[in-house]
Amino acid sequence: MESRSRHFKANAAASLANPVLQANLKTAKGKFVDKRAIAIKEIDDFEGSREAARNIRNRVLENLDLWLEKFEENATARGATVMWAKDGDEICRHVAEIGKRHGVQKAAKSKSMLSEEANLNMALTAAGIRPIETDLGEYILQINNNEAPSHIIAPVVHKSLDEVADLFHQVHKTPRKTEIPALTREAREVLREHFLTADMGISGGNFLIAETGSVALVTNEGNGRMVTTLPRVHVVITGIEKVVPTLEDLSLLMRLLPRSATGQSISNYVSVLTGVKTPAERDGPEHLYFILVDNGRADVVGTEFQDMLRCIRCGACMNHCPVYQTIGGHAYGWVYPGPMGSVLTPLYTGLENAIDLPQAATLCNQCGVVCPVMIPLPELLRKLREKQVEKHLRPWFERIALKIWAGVAASPPLYALGTWLGVRYLKWLAGGRDRIPVLGVAPGWTLGRDFPAPEGKTFREQYAERQGKR
């Protein structure tokens, strides 16, 4: 997917000015945050489970190559083909080749964020394969001129019921429906035919299990099962970091993932798919391919950002993020929004291509405390800011302001003089009022609020005066 992260500020301004989006974001926040808060209480020791989950993910990352080889060995032994993709283009080439090999004309897709990274649908179309998104949210986006998802597990969370009703009415050329069950029925009727006629199913993978060579899929709509069992060919596309050692590890992670993501004790469907259809089996794909993707991940292994690779894509960080809640996912400009996206986007697409994202956070650490695998997201964002400074990527006026401020703060006499002048300047700006409506030195502050006026003398002045009197 082409990154629009460079335009973060403009994207965010558009989001703030969109009343429909603002209303939708408010509704979504209530659902996600409140439901998770209830769901995590079902686990006696949620914090202990988070620590265990962190440890499992760390164990994998410490020997990622070995776990991947083990996965490859076991998946291959069960008839699957494991392929490796360096980047998005290689994913597209692999899928197109697989399609050609098996004479594929239509591919039914379950949700896969990797296919968003790779812009796979466009490549499939170019290769003569018709991609059909079958996750309801992704389907809505596809029929709306291939709109980008705004959330990793709820791709159309930015849309209202009315908007979907209008879209179905226009695209399906059916009478406009306003009830959710009627709309989903309509989508099911359209999608059913595609499930039955697709030659290839494409899915993501929530986890790869090294000891069995399986992929675990966590879904709510049942489309994942259709896509992975009905077509002759099943292609799993997922990141190399998604591997876990054992089924036991999977069960622990599954205690955390649905609860953190949607506040469900367990998702409607959890599928563990292993190997191709054997002669004794009636269902399942004849051909199973795993495309395991790097696309920037291997470069993060062994760096100060390795903790980020623990991510299990639950979306809790964005659901709880005050910035995401205020501007929605599209503003972030690439595949992954919110705090995890603000770390991943610069790491995967280049620091210089997402200059605002690490800065666009209050560092409130709400994300860090809800993360089921304990990724220190604010700390990673801060480290990215440090990288920006090291590589001279910050704007010149910010660099100069910071240098001047640091020089003054290091020198008590200069600091006393600077604050003496500063406080009088601000007092003069306020002009006898208790507030400053336009602040020239920090215009960003007064865009949407006033700046309270200072008392008039610094603490150090008043303290010295009082000490003198004593």
Place this chain on the structure above:
Amino acid sequence: MRVALFVTCLVDLMRPRIGFAAIELLEAAGCAVTAPASQTCCGQPAWNSGDRAAAVALAKKVIGEFTGSEYVVAPSGSCADQIRNEYPAILADDPEWHARALELASRVYELTDFLVNVAHLENLPGSFTGSVTYHDSCTGLRSMGIKEQPRALLAKAPGVELKEMVAAEECCGFGGTFSVKFGEISAAIAAKKCGNACASGADTIVGGDLGCLLNIEGKLRRMGNEETQVMHIAEVLTAQK
């Protein structure tokens, strides 16, 4: 107990009365208080902006200034966290300074935490009357465990009625330099906080970090709310009728 007050740069510049209120509270708890004159800023703006060199220089400056103090107390969870939890990380590569950072970290406290858990303040010097709602500032809450301490102090004030707001633990949108770099987003988050605070029905919004309070007050006034007061907890606990 001898306490060195870490005034914080925002209090120094914007609301010196918070610093004096902190001194009054500490003295009421039996402490001998000084405010070392050479102090400036803890360096958090530099650290959070990615300027490691400036953050290191200021961390060393603060450690040097406060080495002889028995306790260091700041009327801010955010600045106290910078000294307690970030300085050791900032100076991790320098064994000597790292040890000094850890030593200082063991003696630095946020004001309400110190008053409740170390100085055991019994009687408040103030007699504030009115209804208040308390905003939990993010760093104080999530990194310093400041939650019950300010409420325990407010409970000692007979004239104070605490009306908790919905989502008191959610960020107000300040975020240090974020508030200037992304002013519109910051102010939009502040609007939600103001809405929740006002819906509590309290006359006064109280908090323990001046950055958040300036953000909230600025947004309230821009929204046309002239009635709701915004005060630091130290001001409330020392206020006279």
